[in-house]
Amino acid sequence: MVARMKGKSVQASGICKRYKSFFGRSSTILDNISLDIDAGDIFGLLGPNGSGKTTLISIFSTLIYPEAGSLSILGMDARRNRNAIRKCINISTAKPNFPWSLTVKENLRHYGMLYGLHGSALSRTVRDQIDAFELGEFQDHRFEDLSTGLKQRLSLAKAMLNHPSLIFLDEPTTGLDPDISIKTRQLIRRIHEEEGISVVLSTHYMPEAEMLCDKIAFLRQGRIVALDTPHNLKRHLALGERIAVSYQGEADLAALEEQPGILGLKAEKGRVEIIVDRGEESLDGIIKLFAKAKITDIAIKEPDLEDVFIELAR
Amino acid sequence: MSWQGELNRFLASAYKNWIISRRNIFTVFELFFWPMVSLLSIGLLTRFLAVEGSMVSFLLVGAIALTILQVAQIDVAYVLLFDMWSKSIKNTFIAPIRSYHLVFGALLFGILRGCVVFLILVAVSGHLFGFNFLAGGIFPVLAFLAGIFAMAASIGITVCISILTFGQKADVAAWSLSGLILLVSGIYYPVDVLPPLLQALAWAIPLTYFLEYYRSIFIPGPHHLAWGCALASFYLILGLILLDRAIERARRTGILLRLSE
Numbered sequence: 262m263v264a265r266m267k268g269k270s271v272q273a274s275g276i277c278k279r280y281k282s283f284f285g286r287s288s289t290i291l292d293n294i295s296l297d298i299d300a301g302d303i304f305g306l307l308g309p310n311g312s313g314k315t316t317l318i319s320i321f322s323t324l325i326y327p328e329a330g331s332l333s334i335l336g337m338d339a340r341r342n343r344n345a346i347r348k349c350i351n352i353s354t355a356k357p358n359f360p361w362s363l364t365v366k367e368n369l370r371h372y373g374m375l376y377g378l379h380g381s382a383l384s385r386t387v388r389d390q391i392d393a394f395e396l397g398e399f400q401d402h403r404f405e406d407l408s409t410g411l412k413q414r415l416s417l418a419k420a421m422l423n424h425p426s427l428i429f430l431d432e433p434t435t436g437l438d439p440d441i442s443i444k445t446r447q448l449i450r451r452i453h454e455e456e457g458i459s460v461v462l463s464t465h466y467m468p469e470a471e472m473l474c475d476k477i478a479f480l481r482q483g484r485i486v487a488l489d490t491p492h493n494l495k496r497h498l499a500l501g502e503r504i505a506v507s508y509q510g511e512a513d514l515a516a517l518e519e520q521p522g523i524l525g526l527k528a529e530k531g532r533v534e535i536i537v538d539r540g541e542e543s544l545d546g547i548i549k550l551f552a553k554a555k556i557t558d559i560a561i562k563e564p565d566l567e568d569v570f571i572e573l574a575r
Numbered sequence: 576m577s578w579q580g581e582l583n584r585f586l587a588s589a590y591k592n593w594i595i596s597r598r599n600i601f602t603v604f605e606l607f608f609w610p611m612v613s614l615l616s617i618g619l620l621t622r623f624l625a626v627e628g629s630m631v632s633f634l635l636v637g638a639i640a641l642t643i644l645q646v647a648q649i650d651v652a653y654v655l656l657f658d659m660w661s662k663s664i665k666n667t668f669i670a671p672i673r674s675y676h677l678v679f680g681a682l683l684f685g686i687l688r689g690c691v692v693f694l695i696l697v698a699v700s701g702h703l704f705g706f707n708f709l710a711g712g713i714f715p716v717l718a719f720l721a722g723i724f725a726m727a728a729s730i731g732i733t734v735c736i737s738i739l740t741f742g743q744k745a746d747v748a749a750w751s752l753s754g755l756i757l758l759v760s761g762i763y764y765p766v767d768v769l770p771p772l773l774q775a776l777a778w779a780i781p782l783t784y785f786l787e788y789y790r791s792i793f794i795p796g797p798h799h800l801a802w803g804c805a806l807a808s809f810y811l812i813l814g815l816i817l818l819d820r821a822i823e824r825a826r827r828t829g830i831l832l833r834l835s836e
C-alpha cells in the first residue's frame with residue numbers, strides 16, 4: 262500500500278487525439294495534453310461539455326489510443342504493456358451500461374471471470390463488492406430494472422473487482438439525487454482511503470471536485486487551461502472573496518478602489534460588491550470608508566470552483 | 576495467471592451468452608422452431624417428390640448442416656452483438672482479454688447449443704424419415720460437426736469484424752455471408768451443378784468438403800476431408816488475426832467509444 266503511494270499513476274506528454282470524419286476531414290479532440298498525476302491522489306478532470314474529458318479518460322485507460330504523445334500508466338509504458346496495465350486499472354463509465362438481462366450478481370461474476378478470477382476467490386470478491394456497495398438487497402435484480410443510483414453503484418463495484426491500483430470514474434454522480442450523490446462521494450473517498458487506490462475522475466459538479474480532488478485539470482476545447490490544487494486555482498485566478506455591503510447614505514467609493522488588497526468593485530445604488538484578496542484583513546479598512554453611511558447588511562462569500570469554472574470556460 | 580483463471584476468461588463469454596439465452600424467449604425459436612421448420616420442410620419435400628433413399632440422405636444432411644451452422648455462428652456473433660446492444664462494450668474491452676478469449680468462449684456455448692439441435696434433428700429425422708445419421712459410426716459425425724463449428728466460428732468472427740470496422744448495422748452485411756454459403760457450398764445440390772466460377776468459390780469454402788465427406792458415407796464417392804480441415808483452420812486463424820487488428824483499429828479510430836454511446 263505504501264509502495265503505491267510513491268511515483269506517478271499517470272505520466273502523459275504531448276497526447277493528441279484526432280477523429281477523421283467519413284469525408285476525411287479531421288477534428289482535433291485533444292491537443293498536446295501533458296500532465297502527471299501523483300500516485301495516491303484523487304485527480305479531477307473538469308471542463309465544459311465536449312471539452313474532451315471522456316476521451317482523455319479513455320486514452321488513459323488504454324480503451325482507445327492517441328495519435329501522438331507518450332503515456333505511462335502506473336510506471337508502465339502504455340504502448341508496450343497494455344495488457345499488464347489493464348490488469349491493474351479499471352473504469353466506471355459515464356452512464357453505466359451492462360448486459361441488461363444479467364442480474365447484479367451475474368454481472369459481477371461475468372466481469373470477474375473476464376479478469377481471470379475463479380473458484381472461491383471469484384465468489385468472495387463478488388460478495389465483498391456486493392457488501393461494500395450495499396447491493397445485497399438488489400443482487401438478484403436484473404440490470405434493466407435498477408435505478409440510476411444502483412446502476413452507478415454496480416458500476417463502481419465492477420470497477421473494484423480486480424483490486425485495481427488506479428481507477429477512472431467518468432462522471433460518477435451525474436444523474437443522481439443529492440442524497441445518493443453524497444453517498445457515492447463517500448464511497449469514492451472510502452475506496453481511496455481504505456484501499457489506497459489512485460482515482461482519476463471527471464465531473465461537472467464543482468463542490469464534488471472541491472471536496473474530493475487533490476488536484477484538478479481544467480480542459481477546454483481539448484487543451485489543459487489550468488492545472489492545480491482547488492485552493493491554488495481559486496487564488497491564481499484572482500477570484501478573491503466577495504464582500505457585499507448594503508448601505509444607506511454616502512460612501513467614498515473612489516477611496517475604496519485605492520485601498521490595498523482590493524481586486525475589483527461593482528457598485529449599484531445602495532449596494533457595493535468588493536472583491537478582495539483576503540476578506541478578514543481588508544474588512545476593517547473597508548468599514549471605515551462607510552463611516553458617513555449606515556450599513557444595513559454585510560456578507561462575505563468565499564469563491565468556489567463554480568466561479569473558477571465560469572471564468573475558465575469563458 | 577493460473578490455468579483456472581485463464582480458463583475463466585474463456586468461460587466468461589459462455590456464461591454471459593448462456594444467461595442471456597436462458598432469459599430470452601426467442602431461444603426456443605432458435606433451438607427448436609426454426610431447426611424443425613427447416614428439417615420438416617425438406618423432409619416433406621423429399622416425400623412429395625418421391626425422392627429415392629440416397630437423395631433423401633443428401634438433402635437431410637444439407638438441411639441439418641445449415642441449421643447447426645446458423646445456430647453456432649450466431650452465438651459467436653452474439654459475444655459482441657450483446658455488448659453492442661446493451662452499450663457495454665467499453666466494459667469488455669477495458670479488461671485484459673484477447674480476441675480469442677471472446678471467440679472461443681462464445682463458441683463453446685455455440686457448440687453446446689449446436690449439439691442440442693443436432694441431437695433433436697437426428698432423433699426427428701430418424702423417426703419421421705427413417706434416416707439414421709449415425710450409420711457410419713461416431714467418428715464421421717464428430718468430424719462433420721467439428722467442421723461445421725469451425726466454419727461457424729469463422730462466420731461469427733466476420734460479423735464481429737464488420738461491427739468493429741463499420742459500426743452498428745454492419746452486422747446485416749455479415750449475415751448475408753451465410754446466405755452465400757447456402758448458395759454455393761452444396762447444401763441442397765451437388766457443387767457440379769454450379770457455373771464454373773461459383774464452383775471455384777465453393778471449393779474455397781470448408782463446409783463444401785465436410786458435406787462431401789459426410790455424404791460419402793451414405794452415397795459412396797471420393798472426398799477431401801484433409802483439405803477441408805486445412806482450409807477451416809486457415810480461415811479460423813486468419814479470422815482471429817483480422818479480429819485482433821479490427822479491435823486495435825477500433826481503438827485508434829474511436830469506434831469502440833461510439834459503439835457504447
Ligand SMILES: Nc1ncnc2c1ncn2[C@@H]1O[C@H](COP(=O)(O)OP(=O)(O)OP(=O)(O)O)[C@@H](O)[C@H]1O
Nearest residue numbers: 280290309310311312313314315316829830832833
Ligand atoms: N468517436 C468519436 N468520433 C468523432 N468525434 C468524437 C468521438 N467521440 C467524441 N467525439 C467528439 O470529441 C469531443 C470531446 O468529447 P468527450 O466525450 O471527450 O467530451 P466530454 O468532455 O467528456 O464531454 P461531456 O461533458 O459532454 O461528457 C466532442 O466534441 C465529441 O463530439
Ligand SMILES: [Mg+2]
Nearest residue numbers: 314315316355
Ligand atoms: Mg464525457
